[in-house]
Amino acid sequence: MNEFDEIRPYEAGEMKQAFDELLNDRQFNVVMKGLAPWLPKGLRNGLLRLAFTGVKTPLDFQKRFMKPIVQYIIRKHTDGCSFDDEALVANGAHRAHEARYTFISNHRDIVLDSAFLDVMLVNSGYPTTVEIGIGDNLLIYPWIKRLVRMNKAFTVRRGLTAHEMLRSSQLMSRYIHYAVSQKKENIWIAQREGRAKDSDDRTQESVLKMLAMGGDLRELNIVPLTISYEYDPCDYLKAQEFQQKRDNPAFKKSRQDDLDNMKTGIFGYKGRVSYHCAAPVNTWMDELDTSLPKNEYFTALAHRMDRELHRGYRLYPCNYIAADLLAGKREYAANYSAADEQRFEQYLKGQLAKITIPDKDEPFLRERILTMYANPLINFNAARS
Numbered sequence: 001m002n003e004f005d006e007i008r009p010y011e012a013g014e015m016k017q018a019f020d021e022l023l024n025d026r027q028f029n030v031v032m033k034g035l036a037p038w039l040p041k042g043l044r045n046g047l048l049r050l051a052f053t054g055v056k057t058p059l060d061f062q063k064r065f066m067k068p069i070v071q072y073i074i075r076k077h078t079d080g081c082s083f084d085d086e087a088l089v090a091n092g093a094h095r096a097h098e099a100r101y102t103f104i105s106n107h108r109d110i111v112l113d114s115a116f117l118d119v120m121l122v123n124s125g126y127p128t129t130v131e132i133g134i135g136d137n138l139l140i141y142p143w144i145k146r147l148v149r150m151n152k153a154f155t156v157r158r159g160l161t162a163h164e165m166l167r168s169s170q171l172m173s174r175y176i177h178y179a180v181s182q183k184k185e186n187i188w189i190a191q192r193e194g195r196a197k198d199s200d201d202r203t204q205e206s207v208l209k210m211l212a213m214g215g216d217l218r219e220l221n222i223v224p225l226t227i228s229y230e231y232d233p234c235d236y237l238k239a240q241e242f243q244q245k246r247d248n249p250a251f252k253k254s255r256q257d258d259l260d261n262m263k264t265g266i267f268g269y270k271g272r273v274s275y276h277c278a279a280p281v282n283t284w285m286d287e288l289d290t291s292l293p294k295n296e297y298f299t300a301l302a303h304r305m306d307r308e309l310h311r312g313y314r315l316y317p318c319n320y321i322a323a324d325l326l327a328g329k330r331e332y333a334a335n336y337s338a339a340d341e342q343r344f345e346q347y348l349k350g351q352l353a354k355i356t357i358p359d360k361d362e363p364f365l366r367e368r369i370l371t372m373y374a375n376p377l378i379n380f381n382a383a384r385s
Contacts, residue, residue: 004175007155009131012057018146019052028143058152062118062129066151070115073266074273079230081273082314083120088223088277100180101280102211103130105225106201106309107190109234109265113227114188120275121186130188131179133172152185173214181219188225191309197238198368199375201309203302205295212298218285224278224305226312232372233268234261236351239368243361276312281305310383313376318344322373332377 010018022028023045036044055061074081088101105113118129133156139145145155154175157168179185189211191203211217232238237260244251253261281301288300317340320332352365 004154004171004178007157007171007175008149009058009152009154010149015056015058015061015150018150019055022143022146022150023048025143025146027141028147031143058150059128061150062152063122066115067119067122070112070119073112074116074119077267078270079272081116081120082275083124084274084276084312085124086277087279090279098127099221100128100184100186101223102176102180102187102189102220103223103225103277104189104191104203104207104305105227107192107195108227108229108232110195110262111266113190116227116273117188117225117275126186128184128186130186132188154179169210170213173210173212175214176211177214177219180221187220191305195238197241197372199232199372200379201306201376203305203309205298205302208298208301208305218282222281222305224281224308224312226274226276226278226309226314228274228276228312228314228316228376230271230273230316230318231269231347233264233270235369235372236354236365237261237264238372239352239365240355240357242368243364244357246364247359272314272316274314276314278308278312281308306379307383310376310379313380315377315380318347318373319377322370323377326367326370326374 029041029045032044032048033041039047051064055064088099103117105117107113114130114132121129129152131152131154134148134153135156135158137158139148139155149155154172156172157164160168176187176189180187189207191201191207193204193207196202208217211220211222237257241251241253241257281304284304285301288297288304290297292300315335317336320335321341321344324330324332348366348369351369352362355365
């Protein structure tokens with residue numbers, strides 16, 4: 001394991017020491033005091049120690065501390081989260097819950113994509129959750145790094161030179177192969193770096209090439225995973241960024257912008273949320289032409305994965321309404337009611353009102369948000385044709 005010590009999550013034998021170091025961290029105690037200012041430090045830490053009793057592994061930590069938080073977010077900020085793993089059961093028969101998977105999904109929320117999946121896996125009887133990669137640019141304090149490593153996260157290094165990036169990618173790939181094949185862990189990874197702000201979800205070939213650096217892709221048991229939100233709470237922030245970049249091509253988000261996106265994504269209203277697993281790529285990889293040059297092979301693999309992912313969208317009335325509003329037609333009117341239209345228009349009005357940038361271009365912003373909701377339908381239709 002020494003090769004991976006710099007990036008891996010904590011192991012079972014390291015959890016108690018990590019927890020003790022967390023409780024002794026001054027900045028962590030400031031955060032905890034902010035959450036419960038009425039509790040003296042000694043009593044607060046004593047209660048945390050009591051709650052930590054019996055927590056021996058990162059999975060124990062997730063079930064004890066993280067699962068209740070995520071379930072609260074589902075109850076409070078969604079209209080339910082569904083998980084369709086029929087394709088895994090169908091292709092793995094009784095062994096579906098024994099297998100380990102590398103879930104590659106479209107990217108909707110930096111925090112919740114994997115957190116919701118963890119809860120769905122536990123509730124569906126799978127033996128473990130997922131390990132995820134966290135960029136070291138987010139680990140701005142030692143206590144944050146400790147906490148995410150306790151929560152089954154491995155570190156992804158950012159801001160590297162080209163040579164350093166190659167070595168870092170190779171190390172991460174070897175770790176992912178090790179985690180799936182030897183540690184018997186699941187992995188979650190986004191299909192691309194950063195979210196597709198227009199919801200036109202496409203797999204970056206560079207992600208697949210990185211995964212292939214560490215060994216045969218087949219041993220990763222890759223599963224295309226489709227995440228569908230009825231409402232994206234960050235839609236207005238994404239539209240705002242589209243205008244800011246249109247008006248100033250050099251525009252870059254600040255760290256505060258990133259924090260605002262994170263907070264809005266977690267606590268904003270999402271409506272219904274769906275997770276849909278496609279069949280593992282191992283079930284159809286033999287259909288690809290292995291004589292293709294390497295780059296063309298990864299292009300073909302990415303396109304086929306996208307087709308499987310797009311076929312898994314769960315479509316809501318707002319997707320059909322947005323497509324019709326963009327086209328100026330009523331092609332999909334059978335899929336929504338007058339009440340659905342009124343609700344979506346009110347929603348759009350409310351989201352647009354949250355944008356307060358100078359020279360606000362409301363027609364442009366409205367078109368950007370409508371495109372976000374129409375693209376899943378457009379891609380679904382293309383994948384099914």
